[in-house]
Amino acid sequence: MNISFHGAARTVTGSKHLLTLNSGKKILLDCGLFQGMGKDTMPLNAEFGFDPASIHYLVLSHAHIDHSGLIPKLYKEGFRGIIYATPATKELGSILLEDSATIQRDDTKFINKRRAKQGLPPYEALYDLEDAAEVLNLFKTIPYGEWTKLEDGIELLFTDAGHIIGSAAVHLRIHENGKTTRISFSGDVGRYNDAILRAPATFDQADYIILESTYGNKLHNEVFGTIDALEKWIHHTCIEKKGKLIIPAFSVGRTQELLYALNQLDLENRLPKVPFYVDSPLSREATAVLKNYPSYFNKKIQKVMEHDEGA
Numbered sequence: 327m328n329i330s331f332h333g334a335a336r337t338v339t340g341s342k343h344l345l346t347l348n349s350g351k352k353i354l355l356d357c358g359l360f361q362g363m364g365k366d367t368m369p370l371n372a373e374f375g376f377d378p379a380s381i382h383y384l385v386l387s388h389a390h391i392d393h394s395g396l397i398p399k400l401y402k403e404g405f406r407g408i409i410y411a412t413p414a415t416k417e418l419g420s421i422l423l424e425d426s427a428t429i430q431r432d433d434t435k436f437i438n439k440r441r442a443k444q445g446l447p448p449y450e451a452l453y454d455l456e457d458a459a460e461v462l463n464l465f466k467t468i469p470y471g472e473w474t475k476l477e478d479g480i481e482l483l484f485t486d487a488g489h490i491i492g493s494a495a496v497h498l499r500i501h502e503n504g505k506t507t508r509i510s511f512s513g514d515v516g517r518y519n520d521a522i523l524r525a526p527a528t529f530d531q532a533d534y535i536i537l538e539s540t541y542g543n544k545l546h547n548e549v550f551g552t553i554d555a556l557e558k559w560i561h562h563t564c565i566e567k568k569g570k571l572i573i574p575a576f577s578v579g580r581t582q583e584l585l586y587a588l589n590q591l592d593l594e595n596r597l598p599k600v601p602f603y604v605d606s607p608l609s610r611e612a613t614a615v616l617k618n619y620p621s622y623f624n625k626k627i628q629k630v631m632e633h634d635e636g637a
């Protein structure tokens with residue numbers, strides 16, 4: 327077996343790890359888009375470094391674009407294998423990939439206008455809305471905790487990574503030459519004591535672990551800040567200064583944490599009478615997906631839900 331790294335190596339976006347088995351079978355772990363690397367970004371996303379049509383299986387750890395954003399390009403360039411993901415990752419992925427295709431289209435239009443003025447040939451968008459829609463037909467979903475045989479000699483298991491809804495650590499058991507090799511790929515790992523999600527699940531020993539360490543050199547607060555700090559900023563900005571508090575937040579994960587904190591303040595009668603808005607259709611769609619998977623929530627929230635049902 328051979329493992330090669332085609333992204334998220336010496337950087338933290340563009341996750342793509344390729345396993346080539348002795349049988350020639352190829353398993354790709356994640357297919358992320360490189361993001362935010364200035365002028366280096368475009369060439370990195372232009373070439374995979376392998377033939378997309380040669381991939382038999384793609385295993386997707388979670389729906390964030392730096393892990394999934396090149397799946398439609400993989401499809402466009404000939405990939406017709408099976409994509410394994412959890413049900414929530416597929417649902418969230420369908421929203422995020424459509425959004426990404428729209429961004430690709432608009433960005434390319436903008437860049438090409440400038441290139442035309444400079445007399446340069448136009449760039450082609452990485453993929454279009456059709457690629458993003460058609461690739462959804464290749465998904466097969468597997469819930470957490472169920473070993474699944476992909477074919478003789480290849481077994482797959484997802485465990486909860488507690489990072490975003492549906493996020494998983496990926497575990498493979500590869501049987502070749504009379505030997506079993508256990509490989510675990512962390513994907514992005516969530517926090518203990520998350521406001522909404524369950525803590526990352528533990529998993530069995532592996533022979534090889536592929537571990538992402540985006541914040542490996544930083545200490546994080548247990549939660550994104552305290553609810554008291556949020557209350558203080560609301561009072562300071564909206565009441566004392568009579569201003570508007572604008573909070574930039576990622577659509578998946580952070581927006582829902584903020585809504586949860588605002589709701590908490592409201593329940594405790596600590597929220598002044600000011601309207602608040604989620605000014606992002608994408609965030610609202612992502613929040614709707616979250617509501618479909620109550621069993622992925624942490625115990626604290628599940629208790630509140632049971633209480634609501636009983637009331």
Ligand SMILES: [Zn+2]
Binds near residue numbers: 390
């Ligand atoms: Zn992520």
